[in-house]
Amino acid sequence: MDDQPIESKYVLAAEGRETQENARLDLLQQIFDPTTKKRLDFVQPGWRCLEAGAGRGSIARFLSEKAGPSGEVIAADIDLNPSAGVTLSNGKFIKHNILVDSLAPLGGAGSFDLVHARFLLQHIYDHEDLAIQRMVELLKPGGWLVIEDLEAATMGSADPHHPLSDGYDRVIAGSVAAMRANRAVDPMPGRALPPRFHHAGLTELRHEAFLYVDRGGSPLARWYVQSTEGSRRGYDNEGHAKAIDLTLRALKDPDFWFQSGAFHCAWGRKPA
């Protein structure tokens, strides 16, 4: 609900664990960039693009190449340290919170051909519609909004016989319920994208989502381990330590097969 007060609850803030967080974001890019690049393949030379939540900056760089010298890329994030080494020949990084900061420094209303955000909405639980509304405002008529998000609700074991499977499934079910209760991370931001786009007045809606089945120790499993460890300080004190340990043990075991969260993407166009 968008009448909730807006406060930052970002559970993966890098402060005090910069090295680990940069490594986690690098792994994120390695795993998800190939799919994201395919999804953004329609970006044309000369476009003005906004990447909201730039992280380590690889997608901002990709958009910068696609848009070329006649285009421009603005990359925004609440923390610019992870992208400190990256420069864009036709754009810039701006410290910016899409929910609360003025849109003027980004270029203002009606100034972008494309706005893209990946794994951003899940961290602004209860304010998803406000974020989408502001992104739509930033678009030119005919401009595209592309949002990718990963959701936790489809996570689960993929081997009924592994000794950790039952426990793992119980922990996932418990953490999805806990995420709903403490409202820091939205456990299902992806599936809601098409109706949210629809309600925001966007047209030419399209949606896809992928699930992955993988085993412990894979890059995806390692990324889940790093993400769990990265957000652990937010949950340990709630008595979840044992549950977290079980998850980590499963995800490090090559004999443990699991199904991932769903990697959603929605496309929509602002009416001209």
Next chain:
Amino acid sequence: MRHKPGKLKYVLAAHGREHHEHARLDLLQQIFDPISRKRLDIVRPGWRCLEIGVGRGSIAEFLSERVGPAGEVVGTDINLGPSSDITLQNGRFVLHDFLVDPLEPLGGPGSFDLIHTRFLLLHMVGHQDEAIRRMVDLLKPGGWLVIEEIETLTSCAVDPMHPLSEAFEQGLAHMVDIMLASGTVDPKPGRTLPLRFADAGLSHIRHEALLPVERGGSKLARWYMESVDGARGGYEDDLYHHGGDLTQKALSEPDFWFQGCAEHCAWGRKPG
């Protein structure tokens, strides 16, 4: 619980409702053939292919075109009524219960370059590994096994605020409970495919799964409704029918958004 293969109950048997079942299978082909064809893009001229559970026969026809005059296609089903209008230039349909009947009439061990099935294993609760073993047995060294399955378990409402969402999820939960209790349909046959393929000794294992988000009244929604209705004869428990009624109501409402069944596919190769 292990069931004797002969006791397996096919809840969507066409007998006595042929007209409706053919319409349901036609809609299935309309929805899923485009993705199945992409997934079978590996098939080459001259291959010998087996399609188990041909239904209305469109994929057998597609394989027949791909392998050309130098290849051969064998299509099997426990009921050849739905495919009776189709003839294959370079192949034939065989009435065959895959878990029970001898493999020789199909060509015997080591005789196929490709075996494909779609939405078959979910009806073989307790015998999925055995079915895969028999398929691998039928493959030539270097031959490909491609299995597609859908999972009821990922279905859910998208918008928690919609007045029909709670009833929809309750209805689904009822149906999944009955599926599990009766041992007739596996609600998650897709996510276990990579592990089963690995256990069966296959190499080059690949997997993908797509997750649709749609609204009531869509083609996919209509197919779910027809499938729920089609299976009603297979269940005596009122809970299934009550659950079915709850889901039908939501699936016919255009303002109702839902996440559908995950559409899994696994590829694996017999070591050559």
